[in-house]
Amino acid sequence: MATVEVIRSALNGALETLVNHLLAMEENSDLDLQPLQEQIISLQICPLQTPLFLIFNDRNIILQHHLQGEADATLECDLTDFLNQDAATLQRNCKMTGNSATAEAFLRTLAQIEFDWEEHLSHYTGDLIAFKIGHGLRSFQSDQRKRRQDVRQTVKEYLQFEINLLPTESQIRNWSGKVDETSERIDALEQRLNALISAANTPPAEQ
Amino acid sequence: MSQSKKTIDFGFTEVPLDEKVKRVKGVFDSVAGNYDIMNDVMSMGIHRLWKRHTIELSGVRPGNKVLDLAGGTGDLTKAFAKRVGPQGQVVLADINESMVRVGRDRMINEGLVGNIDYTITNAEALAFPDNSFDLATIAFGLRNVTNKDKALEELYRVLKPGGQLMILEFSKVTSPAFAKLYDFYSFNILPKMGKVIANDEASYQYLAESIRMHPDQETLKQMMLDAGFDKAEYLNMNQGIVALHRGWKY
Known part of the structure; x- marks a missing residue:
């Protein structure tokens, strides 16, 4: 059981690195994380069992499965809705609790992300x-x-x-x-x- | 424990109580420059997973105040500083000046400034007021402390009510078959690697010996409860090569 948890922590770390790497690549975009500074979002994506806590700090996002105390806002949504990235769909289908301003700011930010991975890939592969x-x-x-x-x-x-x-x-x-x-x-x-x-x-x- | 005899273990040898601090300082002065690379080589990188899991379980949040005791080159400090944000604070404390210096340079080079303080302190006499920290960690450091009971009492004292202590430390391997393999690695391969990579066989021989002299999982848990912690538990990782002990002050 401990091994599974250690592996999950490692995967979480890898995901965190990937997300922040992608954000860094989008450094010139007008992605605004300012409203989310020092805020904690609890993200419960069905069918995943445990919530993922997102801590926003400067231009980094910290991902962790454990948190002392409560998150500022909690969002529950389906994986398909989450991947859809459409703010209107997310706001309609996600169950939001806690600080609604924080939750809405997060959904808006999520919808703003337009990652042109093909362009970045071309730097390495041609x-x-x-x-x-x-x-x-x-x-x-x-x-x-x-x-x-x-x-x-x-x-x-x-x-x-x-x-x-x-x-x-x-x-x-x-x-x-x-x-x-x-x-x-x-x-x-x-x-x-x-x-x-x-x-x-x-x-x-x-x- | 041979503290009643005024001697203490330094690896497999007995030394006078006040001698251990000097000898441990000598070991870490010697390995400080190659500490990170040696950790990666010795554990095949797995120490990063142990530390990552410790950080994950800490549940630390923006605004928290964290003590990274025996913080060395700052692996945990780096992660905690990102999590607590500008409103929080992380104190990297170590008895060894060389290690703090390496840690501080590393943090500055990575742009982590503003919410990290550095201090040289003895774990048995922490220079912080009572009820100061939300979280205290000591990773791979407790086994080098001369009077562990006193250090645990001090850690309890500086934690805020509701605060948590996390001790990440080498421990007793649970599987007898694996223990033999692990012993062979520790006493035959590890010191040789120390010689090749850091040109310091003796220090790595000490590291292997000090691991065997460290209290096992249940003993350390009881020591934490005896030091005043209201709840204590531990989690074995990789067959008990490492155990993460957690204690809470209510």
Whole structure:
């Protein structure tokens, strides 16, 4: 268990280094971390089990899984919403508690990040290879998007077809009424039969 | 403990109580320049993971006041200074001037200034008022302290109520099979590496011996409770090669 935690801490450290490296690459952008200075955000991304605390300090972001005391703001959202990076979607779908100004400032900052990784990659690999990698990834994303759309369309058409075969509400109500009526007539018939049996078993009156 | 006899262990040898401080100072004066590189080589870089996990578990936050005792070349100080921010404070304290000097230069070179103070102090007589720190750490330093009980009492004294002490230290390996391998490495390979890299076999021989003389996990936990800590626990890392002890003052 301790080993798992040590590895998790190490991965957290690697993620922290990566995030800060990317921020440093965006140094000339108008990314404004000032409203978040000295603030702590607790980020709970589903389906991850534990919250991640983000401490904003100068132009660095510190990531840690433990915190003494409470965070200034807490955000709970889905991984897909988080990766979407759209401020409106995040504000709509994220559950925010604590200091709302801090939470909103964080979401705005997140939406501002436009990292041109292909440009940075080209410094190491050259333009051609960076373009090919970027093109490959874009094609992959496009294929995935198309596949998701196809699945969604197929399911939609299937359900529409099945819906046409299903009885309408009035048909169900009518059928249910007929069942009740049949049940009442069977009860009446049963009572009639019992009365006849009872009459047949009664001895005739002596004259 | 042979303190009643006025002697103390220095590795596997017994020395007079007041002699240990001088000898430990000699060891660290000797290794200070190559301390970081040797740590990386000796532990194959794993000491960074142990320290990272310690920092992670500390849960330190902006505005906190942290004491990094036996802070040496400042691995923990660096991380804490980034976390506590300009409103917080980190004190890098060490008994060895050479180590503090290396640590201070490193912090300045990395642009970490303003919220770090440096002090040369003896762990057994900390020069800080009572209830001063939210967090105190001592990483790979306690085993070199002559009177560990006194140092723990001092650390308890300077912590604020609610404060936490974290002791990261070599400890007793839990697996007997692994212990044999570890002993072979410590007494045969480690001093030779010290000779090759730092041209100082004796100091690294001492490091290996001092680890074996350090109290095991349960003993140290009890020492912390005896020093006044209201709660103490420990976490073994890498089969107990290192243990992280945590104590709280309520």
